[in-house]
Amino acid sequence: MATIRVETTIDVPADRVWEAVADVGAVHQRLLPGRVTNAVIEGDNRILTMPDGHQVRELIVAVDHDIRRMAYTVVEGQRMPLTYHHAAFQVFEKDDSRSRLVWTTDVLPHAMAALVHPRVERGIAEIKAVLEGTGSDS
Template sequence: MASVQKEIIIDADPAEVWAVISDFTDGPVRMAPGFVTDSRLDEPDVRIATFADGTIARERLIALDDQSRRLAYSVIGDTMAPTHDNASMQVFAHSDGRSRFVWIHDVQPDELAIAMGAAMDYGLNIFKQTMEPR
């Protein structure tokens, strides 16, 4: 199984970053507007995220922990259909009121890791721009 881990420092308060990440329904659009064009609940714990390139990911909420600022989810199908996926996003306090954001995907088949890593990099750059004051 391939594992992709990305980290980024965001010049924003951890509570503000967590407010976006913890919003399971609209978080993807709030995190990367334009890259993610739609996100909606399909079931109480399943969202459908649509990306600008037409990719659609059906994602199941696994855990949402406000105390540790950690969200875990799994891509379970649609046009993005790994045989296995486990993902987590976590926000940590960093120096001077900034945030360290860690995003991990464990995915099969292994070949998906390259495209997934590229999409994560792209989304993180947008997230950083969206969250940081101008």
């Protein structure tokens, strides 16, 4: 299995970043507005709607407030030819006013990591901009 790990420093306190990450039903408002247009929670599943109407179903595996970690796996609607896609966000305190966000994604087949990696990098940059209030929807 290929693992992709990206991280960024966000000029926002860790508690505020975690609050946004843990709000799994509001990813379209708090983390990736524009990339995700809607999110609906059905039990442990999150259904994301993309700008073109395509939907992705994710199983929310964990939301751990103690270690500020949220994990999910894509179970339906993946456009790339992946047989496995699991990811997790974890928020760490850097200092009183900044945090470190780590996004780890595991994918199969291994060769798909080369295509997934730039998407994850772009996504974390978008999340940083939104949380810092410099994104397009700020």
